[in-house]
Amino acid sequence: MKKNGLTSAVIAGIAGVAGFGSIADAVNLNPDGLGQVLIYPYYTTQSGNDTLISVVNTSDVAKAVKVRFLEGRNSREVLDFHLYLSRFDVWTAGIFSIPEGALGYPGAGVYTRDRSCTVPDIVTATPDGDMIGQIGDVTYATFVNYAYAHLDHSAAAADLLSSVERTREGYIEMIEMANIIGAGATWVTHGATGVPTNCAAARAAWDTGGWPPALQENPTGQGELFGNAMIVNAARGTVVGYAADAIEGFNYSADLHQAPGNVEPNLNDVNDLGMAFQATANVFEFGRLISATYDLTTGVGFPKVDAISALYATPHVINEYYLDGNETIQGTSEWVVTFPTKRFYVDDNPFVDASGNTQPSYSPNAPIAPFANTFWNNGACESVQITVYDREERTERRNNFSPPRPGGSALCWEAQVVTFNQSGDSSNILGSTYFQNIATPFSAGWARISFGNSSATVPRMRAARDGEVFRGLPVTGFFVANYDNGVNDSGVLANYTSLFRHRTMRDCVDEDTGQATCS
Incomplete structure (x- = not known):
């Protein structure tokens, strides 16, 4: 297994000189x-x-x-x-x-x-x-x-x-x-x-x-x-x-x-230098560099896309929400939660394109880890736990989406919205029809959406060639807030809108040794 400390990230800058080409020639999420x-x-x-x-x-x-x-x-x-x-x-x-x-x-x-x-x-x-x-x-x-x-x-x-x-x-x-x-x-x-x-x-x-x-x-x-x-x-x-x-x-x-x-x-066309049949992901976990290589031996379907998923894999999505309001000022918050590689793991439906050619399904043996369900009428639902905090540390743990879903809270689509204290057929800011609502008595604070029914059931990606297993789901997105001040004294509509990207973390375990970290 390639386990690299922070020093390796520096050495990667002179990879051709020091022989660390496999570290430098890898896909990464560029900050x-x-x-x-x-x-x-x-x-x-x-x-x-x-x-x-x-x-x-x-x-x-x-x-x-x-x-x-x-x-x-x-x-x-x-x-x-x-x-x-x-x-x-x-x-x-x-x-x-x-x-x-x-x-x-x-x-x-x-x-x-x-x-x-x-x-x-x-x-x-x-x-x-x-x-x-x-x-x-x-x-x-x-x-x-x-x-x-x-x-x-x-x-x-x-x-x-x-x-x-x-x-x-x-x-x-x-x-x-x-x-x-x-x-x-x-x-x-x-x-x-x-x-x-x-x-x-x-x-x-x-x-x-x-x-x-x-x-x-x-x-x-x-x-x-x-x-x-x-x-x-x-x-x-x-x-x-x-x-x-x-x-x-x-x-x-x-x-x-x-x-x-x-x-x-598509995203499965990722490749290492001179190696068309493999892809290596460079991921930082707690300041340590993990280089995980995926190739045609690591799984069915589209295994190289795992290198892209590894860049995004996280057990939690974390961000704030603002709901402060009174008779004249109202705050609204919505989270976008997008799984940019999910289709490669859950979609087993081939289709005929405009030229009459049958295009293959993305995941012929669906579903593929880390996702648990094949897409159908109600989506491909992934169980989540929700924890909501106010700004003074008070919390509501495992606060379910409302109205409650049989079997517990879940995110079912590939690009969806999570709202706070909303109802109706679409979300208030983004107009999304693919939304789930969190009901909370708190006017502002932060929340965490954790993947899996419990800490013991966090989804796991397929193991990389040398045993690295990333826990969680590949996810990206942001939090958008809007304050509506109505019409001010000068007769001008006053709306104030802001957007902040989600915070996430990395969690890699060693399949070979059972260690809690890959580095």
Whole structure:
């Protein structure tokens, strides 16, 4: 087993000299916010919200990036496309509500005025009544239900579960596929008018045999992208923003630049330098570095994605809540809880894509640890314990979600919201329909959501090749709060909104020795 003290993290900086290449050439969650993969934990178009996103290429090399939108119920893909960022480029877009979609349900889509090259085209495309629509002079790409519309759900639930309404909240992935060089870089570089010089050539390349190999290079593993998101509610006059999670060292040598329309690449395409069939995660636990390697021998399904899950695995989600209020000032708090790799462990439903090709299920022997249940009509539910504290140390232990769920409290979806002292059909701030409520007598404080029915039943990931076992579930998200001061003396609506990322911890045990820590 590779057990490395804090000194190893320093040595990793000179890995090539000291022989610690296996430590340096590993995937990690970069605290500085630069990565090859960006995870945006949540978008919403519910209750008057729009979500604005951006991605920045900080390098002097053009990049091919897969942009993927996933719905919150079961992480089924609702849209993806190729984005070509020229050197030092920024791309921006907005996710918004479409009032009438398939089956009469409201859906969602993405629009942009940004001229960075996308394949297929979004900005100047002709509306087709299917995936490209138009409002005024703005065209947009419609989120679609092709990846989940015909799954084997019960007939009673099929209408809602197959509708485009599911696309209205979820999360986003962006994956760097390749460095673009030579004439390809020239095609996607903005000219004097701010428009790429020949995006048409980039699109045509895929129609005439594929992207020329001489016009791309494989990634080097260095994180050079960063992203931000803002959730905006114009009617309420609020905006909250967050930075995307940045995963560095995702791909050192593999060609991930596949044709547009292909659902690849995904998070299982993580790889070590020169080792396409394995992936190593670098994780810090109490200041000690743990290097855990996963390969095709460590499990069924998609075992390399365990390296990504290891970066996020935690037994607890911790954050604050604010509910202070009186006749004129009201406080509201909501937590986003997203499992960015859950689909690889719980989804055993293959589907037929738009081209008539059957796409495989993510987890053919579902469910796979650390998750306990296969996705179905009511989600893939994971048991949790809830502890709520006020600001003076008083506590309510094992405070259940309300109304209580048979079998105990659980989180069932892949991108969902936890509310505090709310009721109704959707959450007050984010408008989420995938929410659970915590009822508490405390006006403010902090809370902890722990995974498992008890401390003895905390979920465990599959063991890495050398026996490292991370406890908990892979999770990300944030806490958003809103204070509504009504209309002030000058007649201005006064809302104050803030957002804070969750706090988590790492918990690794040694499968071989039974030690309580891997380091």
